[in-house]
Amino acid sequence: MIEIISTFARWSQLTANLIVFGSCVFLAIISAQKSVFAADWVGRLEKAFPWLAAIVIVGLLGILATTTSAATGVSSDAWNFSAWLEIVQQTRIGHIWAARELLAILLLVYMLIIRHSPRVRWHYTIGAAVAALPLIAGSLVSHSGAEEISFESITPYALHILLAGMWFGALPAFLLIIHTDRQKSDPAMRRANATYLEQFSTIALPVMLLLALTGVVAADRMIASQYHTLVATAYGWLLNAKLAVLAGILWIAYQARYRWLPVFSQKNDNSRTPQVIAHLRKWVRIEFFMALVLVLLATLLANTLPAKHAIIEHWPYPFRFSIGATWDEKNVPELVWLGVALLAVAISTIWVGAIVDWSRKTRVLVPGILAVIALAIVLPPITIQAYPETYQKPTVPFDAVSISNGSRLFAGHCVNCHGPQGKGTGVVTDPTEKDPTDLLTEPHTARHTVGNIFHWISDGIPGTQMPGFSTSLSEEDRWDLVNFLHALSRGFDARLLGSMIVPEMPAVAAPVFNYSAHDHSGGNLKDFRLQKNVLLVLFSWPQSKERFFQLAAAYERIKDLNTEILAVPIRALTDEELQQIADIVPFPIVTEGWPEIKDTYWLYRRVRAVPDLSGKGMFPGHMEFITDRFGYLRARWVAQFEGYGWQNISALTLQLTQLNQEGEVMPPPGEHAH
Structure with a gap:
């Protein structure tokens, strides 16, 4: 019942406000002709203005009542004045409501002035401006305003409302x-x-x-x-x-x-x-x-x-359209562009029909038939199979814990067919079956939704040796496998990273992780977002000792560049080793969470010169990653494969300086794989 009242209150106040605004705009336009002031219908319209303004005021009160009830979870608070007052005083939506109500009262006052004053054109112009104010204020509680209040986010919605009023209100x-x-x-x-x-x-x-x-x-x-x-x-x-x-x-x-x-x-x-x-x-x-x-x-x-x-729990169709997943297939680009061109011709025939005065039937049939043919050309090539889970969103975050668990599940259930690196190197005994999919170098995770991959892991793939794991693995474990496969694919793409950043071109999201350090610091990688860059150092001991002396000497210089260093061991350290390292470095050494971080960032080890595609894979003894303050991997130095690199601290600080000069090129990556 509360929802019905809320909808009616919002609809009635918006309708009334739009009519007042649009009618005033209409009268301001046509009142250049003085004869309009003598028209009977103008008087009837003016009589309705105060009543419509009153509906706006009452409707806003209804909105406050139902909003209060929804916010507190108590139905009776819809009639509780003290609860109203608390919402108005203590919430942003309450402050905006108060402004809207005051503007609605101003609208009522001005409509009464118009009602009892001689008819003058500028009265209607001002009336339109006054009626526009509650509409613009209402855009602050739209979906756009709910996420962020800025000129860019609010302007399209406010313009949309005002334009709707200019048409509908007249x-x-x-x-x-x-x-x-x-x-x-x-x-x-x-x-x-x-x-x-x-x-x-x-x-x-x-x-x-x-x-x-x-x-x-x-x-x-x-x-x-x-x-x-x-x-x-x-x-x-x-x-x-x-x-x-x-x-x-x-x-x-x-x-x-x-x-x-x-x-x-x-x-x-x-x-x-x-x-x-x-x-x-x-x-x-x-x-x-x-x-x-x-x-x-x-x-x-x-x-x-x-x-x-x-959240789409169940996709109801056995197909979907995807240009991204089909564009590289034979003849798809040509067919798509042909269909688009034909669709443009279909639209142009509407204008041609009006110019040459075709019959009504011809004006409908010609563009209609052309449009149907255009869709028949475009849609089949970009149609691919879909499953009930196709648009499901992961319930497990894309983080180091999930990826690390997924790597263990992959080793236990998938390596025999897909190989230790996901290259599909397993042996197929039945020649009629397809070879195992190459999950590493082929863009499967980019061209298919996470829901598709989840479906295949759960139910298997007919015609292949791929079994379903819905009965042997929990839903969370299957999502962990999905996250691992995405990290595997992204890690291969990260081979394009080097020791120098590509300015203003973030592409690879840094997997997030939780950690605790020897100096009692800890938290999540996301804690550094919008604040600091992070130099993540994966090291072995004592092989990385000389590098640690370098980083320790340059630590203050690196900190001044708005960057924190986190050192992550690639194996468990003894208390004695930890103390030895702590005596050298002034930055945090991760003591809890390091296995998951190591397992995850190991997937991002490849460089262009050493793709590392065969066998079980090599694990470099020392790697360093720069993550910018927005959460993207921007550069990487693998000491074993990339030579001198950041051993020259000036080369490292130059990259950090360039990052600090960048603004937010892309919003921070989401928490889930997509």
């Missing part, structure tokens, strides 16, 4: 004009009314185009390129419904602009005029009703979990 005035025309058939008044409607229709087209553009920008932020969510989440289906309603509205607007209004505005009445006016009145009423539904859908969308955060 529809009541449109209806009043048509209704007045039916009651009074004075030709002069009809021509004046037709002029007002044509002015509205003229601005409606660019407004609707901009409305669609800002809507695409706002929706894309909520989808974050996860377009499959459009057909598998509540947010996606609501957005599809909103687009369908909008398409119907645009069709009505087109008919009104190019078919009915020209007859309505004719200087001399003809036998068709009353019929056209009745037709126009009927369809504008339908448009207004559809607009109310559109605002309701927008309200529901604003309170639905964004698609980018939705």
